Amino acid sequence: MKLNERSLAFYATCDAPVDNAGFLYKKGGRHAAYHRRWFVLRGNMLFYFEDAASREPVGVIILEGCTVELVEAAEEFAFAVRFAGTRARTYVLAAESQAAMEGWVKALSRASFDYLRLVVRELEQQLAAVRGGGGMALPQPQSLPQPPSLPSAPAPVPFLPSAPAPVPALPQPRRPSALPPKENGCAVWSTEATFRPGPEPPPPPPRRRASAPHGPLDVAPFTRLHECYGQEIRALRSQWLSSRVQP
Amino acid sequence: MRYNEKELQALSRQPAEMAAELGMRGPKKGSVLKRRLVKLVVNFLFYFRTDEAEPVGALLLERCRVIREEPSAFSISFIEDPERKYHFECSSEEQCQEWMEALRRASYEFMRRSLVFYRNEIRKVTGKDPLEQFGISEEARFQLSGLQA
Numbered sequence: 001m002k003l004n005e006r007s008l009a010f011y012a013t014c015d016a017p018v019d020n021a022g023f024l025y026k027k028g029g030r031h032a033a034y035h036r037r038w039f040v041l042r043g044n045m046l047f048y049f050e051d052a053a054s055r056e057p058v059g060v061i062i063l064e065g066c067t068v069e070l071v072e073a074a075e076e077f078a079f080a081v082r083f084a085g086t087r088a089r090t091y092v093l094a095a096e097s098q099a100a101m102e103g104w105v106k107a108l109s110r111a112s113f114d115y116l117r118l119v120v121r122e123l124e125q126q127l128a129a130v131r132g133g134g135g136m137a138l139p140q141p142q143s144l145p146q147p148p149s150l151p152s153a154p155a156p157v158p159f160l161p162s163a164p165a166p167v168p169a170l171p172q173p174r175r176p177s178a179l180p181p182k183e184n185g186c187a188v189w190s191t192e193a194t195f196r197p198g199p200e201p202p203p204p205p206p207r208r209r210a211s212a213p214h215g216p217l218d219v220a221p222f223t224r225l226h227e228c229y230g231q232e233i234r235a236l237r238s239q240w241l242s243s244r245v246q247p
Numbered sequence: 248m249r250y251n252e253k254e255l256q257a258l259s260r261q262p263a264e265m266a267a268e269l270g271m272r273g274p275k276k277g278s279v280l281k282r283r284l285v286k287l288v289v290n291f292l293f294y295f296r297t298d299e300a301e302p303v304g305a306l307l308l309e310r311c312r313v314i315r316e317e318p319s320a321f322s323i324s325f326i327e328d329p330e331r332k333y334h335f336e337c338s339s340e341e342q343c344q345e346w347m348e349a350l351r352r353a354s355y356e357f358m359r360r361s362l363v364f365y366r367n368e369i370r371k372v373t374g375k376d377p378l379e380q381f382g383i384s385e386e387a388r389f390q391l392s393g394l395q396a
Contacts, residue, residue: 001255002304005248007325011309014326016356019388043309043355044290059249064258064289083254110386113289116358123365123377130372 012040012047012057019043020107023052025075025094034075034094041104044113046081061091068108070101070238077101081108105235259286259293259302265349268297270320270336280336290355292323306333313350319343323350362389 020041025034026048037048037058044064047057061081071080075094079101082090095101263286271283271294283303284295290309293302310326319340322332337343351357366389369377378384 001252001259001302003250003255004306004325005250007310007327008250008307009248010325010327011307014310016310043359045307057248060251062251062254062258065254065261083251083257085253085257088253088257089251107387110383110388113355113358116355116362117289119378119381119383120358120361120365122381123362123369126377127365127369127372130369 008045008060009056011042011045012049012060013055016042019111020104022100022104023096024048024104027075027092027094039093039104041107041111044111046108046111063108063111064113066108066112068105068235070105070235079105109235255291255305256301258288258291259295259305260300261288263288264353265346267337267342267346269338269346272334272336274324274331274333278334280334285335287349287353290353292350292353308350308353309356311350311354313347315343315347321347321350359388 018040020039022039023036024039026037026039027034037050038052038054040047040049040057044062046061046063048059048061049057063081065083067082067084069080069082071078071092073092073094075092077096077098077100078092078094080090080092082088093104095104266284266286268282269285270280271285272278272280282297284297286293286295286302290307292306292308294304294306295302306323308323312324312326312329314322314324314332316322316334319338319342320334320336321343322334324330324332335346337346352361366377369375376384378386378389383389
């Protein structure tokens with residue numbers, strides 16, 4: 001597959017915010033040795049360089065759809081980036097300290113575009129709710145997105161974890177009549193509005209979205225949701241377990 | 248640069264934000280317009296031969312510019328080489344607008360800025376940080392200070 005590698009390389013070394021950086025040992029292959037590389041996490045891309053001063057990455061791990069777990073390995077502070085699918089590669093990485101490992105596991109677990117998009121949609125809705133509906137024009141900071149105008153247009157409520165769950169269309173109430181979702185290959189989601197009365201919605205319990213409407217939604221999203229929470233829980237649990245056995 | 252091609256291929260099979268058959272012309276001089284199935288999945292734009300299951304290629308949409316071209320067309324170029332354009336022809340004005348809107352919002356960096364924006368707006372109205380309920384208010388990637396000026 002062709003890929004715009006030159007642009008990727010520029011993205012790797014540009015001034016955009018780095019989400020994590022540091023040395024990690026990367027296992028070459030199943031029976032290969034570990035190589036120490038300089039890793040840079042930016043968005044859902046994990047780049048690795050020969051060293052911190054290199055101008056171009058040796059490679060990149062596209063993180064979309066991955067899970068991050070602690071692993072049993074000869075190497076201390078090891079963790080794995082796993083992908084679904086048969087014969088999918090598992091990347092075994094090792095940090096140089098417990099703290100570094102935990103930092104990486106946390107950062108990588110939340111690195112997917114899908115996750116970010118979920119959070120953004122959630123906040124969009126919350127903002128709509130606290131503003132009580134009605135088309136309020138918010139001030140437009142220069143390079144920031146236009147907040148969707150508030151609703152008569154219903155807001156989709158996905159809260160989906162990372163792919164392979166079906167991805168709903170972005171809420172774009174300002175668009176002229178959109179193509180029916182099926183043509184775009186998008187799943188049709190519930191279009192119930194979820195605006196809560198009152199000035200402030202009660203804060204939901206941590207990491208549980210009680211308010212997601214379940215109207216026409218089928219079972220699949222729930223299992224994906226469950227798996228998504230499971231990812232985080234697995235990672236945290238592993239962390240906790242390993243921190244218990246340490247003397 | 249090495250990359251996990253299998254995962255990228257798997258990603259290309261995920262349900263898309265937008266998918267349509269468009270005319271596409273590569274950035275090289277003398278490229279010919281070809282019909283391609285173009286599919287937007289997260290921050291990647293995949294393009295397929297219309298009768299094939301595996302994509303011909305993918306474009307990571309970070310730090311790109313989407314520009315209107317005539318007629319009913321748009322181009323994607325990247326900050327480091329703005330003259331190198333991937334050209335797409337749509338079947339209508341409306342389709343062209345839809346794609347351009349979708350592509351402009353399709354980068355991780357755009358999403359991140361959106362998040363910071365909403366976070367601040369909500370904080371202004373409610374006095375509370377909406378990320379606290381998710382336990383991610385301390386995440387480096389969501390801090391205002393992390394934004395490019």
